[in-house]
Amino acid sequence: MHVRSNLAIANDPLLLRRTLGLFATGVTVVTVAGTEPHGMTANSFTAVSLDPPLILVCVRRDTVMHDRLLSADAFGISVLAAHQEAVARHFANPRRPLGHRQFDPVDWFPGGFGGAPLLADAAALLECELWRTYDGGDHSIVVGRLVRFDREPDAEVLLFLNGRFRQLDREAAVDLTT
Numbered sequence: 001m002h003v004r005s006n007l008a009i010a011n012d013p014l015l016l017r018r019t020l021g022l023f024a025t026g027v028t029v030v031t032v033a034g035t036e037p038h039g040m041t042a043n044s045f046t047a048v049s050l051d052p053p054l055i056l057v058c059v060r061r062d063t064v065m066h067d068r069l070l071s072a073d074a075f076g077i078s079v080l081a082a083h084q085e086a087v088a089r090h091f092a093n094p095r096r097p098l099g100h101r102q103f104d105p106v107d108w109f110p111g112g113f114g115g116a117p118l119l120a121d122a123a124a125l126l127e128c129e130l131w132r133t134y135d136g137g138d139h140s141i142v143v144g145r146l147v148r149f150d151r152e153p154d155a156e157v158l159l160f161l162n163g164r165f166r167q168l169d170r171e172a173a174v175d176l177t178t
């Protein structure tokens with residue numbers, strides 16, 4: 001048997017990033033409203049609690065989104081569909097325009113709770129009230145209480161694994177829910 005006792009000390013950022021990148025996630029765009037609305041691609045999104053309904057997202061302290069989100073009362077989460085890789089790349093691009101103009105390339109509408117932009121073609125849409133924030137090292141952990149949500153029942157979702165965007169192979173996927 002291969003004994004894996006020689007684990008690396010967690011002080012090599014590249015190795016750490018590659019290792020943590022083996023945890024597959026979906027991809028979201030977090031949004032806030034206001035005179036300078038803002039959106040940011042995030043895969044740190046996690047469901048936290050059903051009662052009360054809570055989710056979290058981790059936001060790096062040096063992003064534009066960080067201070068906007070921590071000072072917002074509400075925020076939106078658009079869970080990207082499989083065909084939205086370009087959208088994910090756009091909202092991760094530090095050279096995109098700030099404010100309203102960054103939303104020009106996408107189809108969006110203001111959410112009914114708090115008005116954060118929601119991406120019309122997304123697989124799921126969540127509107128959250130900012131509930132708590134926690135210290136997360138070079139990130140802040142932002143917990144939101146889910147107020148309103150919607151989902152596309154048959155949507156395929158965009159995945160992120162090992163530093164690459166991916167889609168599920170429909171043929172190979174096994175549906176364990178039926």
Ligand SMILES: Cc1cc2nc3c(=O)[nH]c(=O)nc-3n(C[C@H](O)[C@H](O)[C@H](O)COP(=O)(O)O)c2cc1C
Nearest residue numbers: 040041042043044058059060063064065092093094
């Ligand atoms: C797939 C993917 C997932 C990302 N997830 C996060 C995340 O969870 N938290 C974060 O702070 N940045 C994340 N980023 C990086 C931000 O999207 C990127 O730094 C962005 O330019 C920050 O925008 P801003 O500074 O304009 O707010 C991710 C990037 C990609 C491509």
